[in-house]
Amino acid sequence: MNWISIGTISDIPRRGARCVATPQGKIAVFRTADDEVFAIEDHCPHKGGPLSQGIVHGAAVTCPLHNWVISLETGKALGADEGAVRTIPVKREGERLFIALEALASRAA
């Protein structure tokens, strides 16, 4: 996989998220209370809300537009709602964070 450095874990507040701009749109990178890191498309499956702006609780985020709860791990909507958002491979080496861009390229192709 083609891992691309996007910064360090301390760039993201705990229970928060930051965006990474890519040619295919924004990716939201989340950091949970326990320092787990996840990356998903910044686009709610419901009406496209920016998930990076939501409240992070456990390994899930609540969309700021209409309160859908999305699993950060699977990208799937939790509870009664149905839908899914693409997850992006992310890894952590020490403090540094990387996302896999190949997944993006394959989609663009």
Next chain:
Amino acid sequence: MTEKLVIIGNGMAPGRMLEHLLEQAPGRYAVTIFNAEPRVNYDRIMLSPVLSGEKAYEEIIIHGDGWYIKHGITLYKGHKIVAIDRQAKTVTSDHGVTEPYDKLVIATGSVPFIIPVPGHNLPGVLTYRDLDDVRAMMLAAQSRAKAVVIGGGLLGLEAAAGLNSQGMDVTVLHVMPTLMERQLDPAAGYLLQRAVEQRGIKVITKANTQAITGNGKVEQVELADGTIIPATLVVMAVGIRPNAALAKDAGIAVNRGIVVDAGMRSNDPDIFALGECAEVGGTVYGLVAPLYEMARVAAHQLAGDETAAFVHMDTPTKLKVTGIDLFSLGDFADGDDRQEIVLRDGSAGVYKRLVLRDDRIIGTVLYGETADGAWFNDLKKKQTDISQMRDTLIFGQSYQGGAPLDPMAAVAALPDDAEICGCNGVCKGKITGAITGKGLTSLDDVRAHTKASASCGSCTGLVEKLMVLTLGDTYNPAAVQPMCSCTTFGHDEVRRLIKAKHLKTIPAVMQELEWKTSCGCAKCRPALNYYLVCDWPDEYADDYQSRFINERVHANIQKDGTYSVVPRMWGGVTNAAELRAIADVVDKFEIPMVKVTGGQRIDMLGIRKEDLPAVWADLGQAGFVSGHAYAKGLRTVKTCVGSDWCRFGTQDSTGLGIRIEKFMWGSWTPAKVKMAVSGCPRNCAEATCKDVGVICVDSGYEIHFAGAAGLDIKGTEVLGLVRTEDEALQHIVALTQMYREQGRYLERIYKWAKRIGIAEVKRQIMDDGEKRQAYYERFVFSQKFAQVDPWSERVSGKDKHEFRPMASVGFAQAAE
């Protein structure tokens, strides 16, 4: 022929390795050790008990001088190796001793990390690593003066506890929000902080050390926020890094530590490394169990068994401070494929959390009661399927089939003097005493006799719980709607308990009220954050991650992810300069839509998030501050032109509106608050459908409240008539504060008033002058902390990360 084995370093890992080696291959090697410390091998883990005075140095020696003599080992004490010659296969010490080797073991351990702040090299700044450090600290402690420990991790807390028991006044500075965040989740971190503070050690979290200052020696520590802490001793315990410089100079492969294979061998086949300086499988280790495993592997390899291999292992973390029990193991992050089991006992200070995946334990945090740590560790190691005992697992090994925990334990544990009813000042003892003493059996009886929950009624749920506790199952309480699925308590009960138990952080509330999840949800977190902001304005640090996005970035999110911005126009009055500034901002940032709002101000819509700080900077230049159009707080005060212009105006309604807005802006409330002041009963400002409204009349000011013009339409209720503008302001402020203290999060004033009763609000605000004054004063106090313009704060750099992407990637590839 005897081979020559040279060991650099004489810590616990090489000591253990020699024990194994002497057993496996006695007489195979002639051993020489170089120890930079001028002493034998001692148990470094036990330095904390030495510092606290519980043990003496002699008691922590592992190998005394006699041991080296008995085994024919040459030990050079106080010799630091300065060079390794891999061609000649020799090492040379700083005292000029050169020793040849056939096999070399590097065990140089680690060095403490020093934060390079100004003053870090002043006399009186120490690290916490070896016996010399401990002796220096004990010497400094004799002065009984003030000490600062920088670092709230394992080492820092042990150092702080040690210095504290030596009689020093200790402050721990920790840069993260909770202690030991690498090993503990925030809930356990909170309990730990409480326990540390109960020992008389001060803890400052989110503390950013800026400088250590003093005249020739340490005198004080300065934090980035300007706080100054006097200290004669500063201990830096912020972390360690592998000491691999010597190996690197010799051309041995070094990454974070000395890179070794699973057999502890470096890229030079005759050179091994082990202990904290070694990096195996990409990981460096600092706890003793894996280090001892490295020692075992290295000994086997040196004895000729080349199959011995190091396998990664998770090691439980324990804090070696008497009276504090904590245990942390493995991976305790949240995840979708994981479930957690949480047990909290607020009264006993117990927190337990198990993280499961596929019915197997993968992580554990225990606080307060750690006896089952070993059992959980064993279940984890053996990957035991726990599905059969899932329901009782968290209660531990000895627990099988007992009664479930009492869901009312938190209420039962309240002391008798805990205030249950805030309106009438009734404490728990008075209520339970009346129930038993007078044989009360109904809520109405309790209200009649004690006045508890007889006013606003928000403590009804708690009173009923006390009745259940006192009367047993014979009493059937009305069901309380829980705040969310994280708790069994309703909003009112949570609010009362926050006050009664003096809970001042979100983790504190979740622990003491036995929350069922480890970090809450999007429903309870914003509510708790508001309750804490409202109840402890001077002490509580607002948790931005628990705020809805609009309140986090101080603008209103729109359906396309852009934001809208509404500057404050006091009382709806503006002028040419302000309008010109708005026009310039609209042009400069190509803002697609400008609209006049119903609250008499101007909304700019479609602003990109990245542009917000620059937009605010330009608006700020023209004197604008945030209009809080996004806040559960004071929004607008709409006015008419009043006696200044209008031929019917009876009072200066514009002036009063501006005065109210300037007095009350910035305050957070349970839900949004919109106000209006009309200069006469014709009511051009539409004050009679607002949360709070004023109708000016000849004889004074008629105050209205509890109107609605949204989901529901409702005319206001009349609170009463006052004569002067000052009185009008005081009554409105007191009313708002009463609502702030009693409202449920997201409950508008009209709903709150309906719940409490209009008559009760009138009684407290109009008739009870003392109460009114007290509400007023509490509002004024909280405004001291609330009236900071959030826009100018962000223009000066606060929360910068919010407004910038973390990175831009992949664009170059796309262009090709």
